[in-house]
């Protein structure tokens with residue numbers, strides 16, 4: 001998608017602090033971190049929102065979570081805990097319409113979330 005910010009990061013058109021990648025996903029630090037660790041995990045394939053996920057994407061979605069597990073371990077978060085969030089739609093706070101997991105850690109988190 002030529003007008004998608006995260007596709008531009010995938011293409012190297014916009015720089016990012018990439019910390020993890022494989023053939024399916026890319027992960028980089030959020031430009032506006034909400035916790036000491038705040039990493040965005042995105043698929044290389046453009047899918048706009050959770051509402052656009054189809055059966056063919058199920059393996060890819062699973063690999064987003066496998067990446068979250070690996071990055072949490074690298075960041076030393078596995079034991080203390082961390083939060084993984086995917087916003088869907090403007091009403092839930094989604095601002096970039098290319099699905100992404102937020103991996104947040106290094107502080108406590110309230111429940112229910114704001």
Ligand code: DGP
Pocket residue numbers: 005014016017028029030031032040087093094095096097
């Ligand atoms: P969401 O609001 O759930 O769609 O999350 C989008 C996140 O993307 C938000 O936390 C800020 C982050 N973000 C926006 N623009 C950039 C950028 O150019 N670089 C990086 N690294 N993160 C960005």
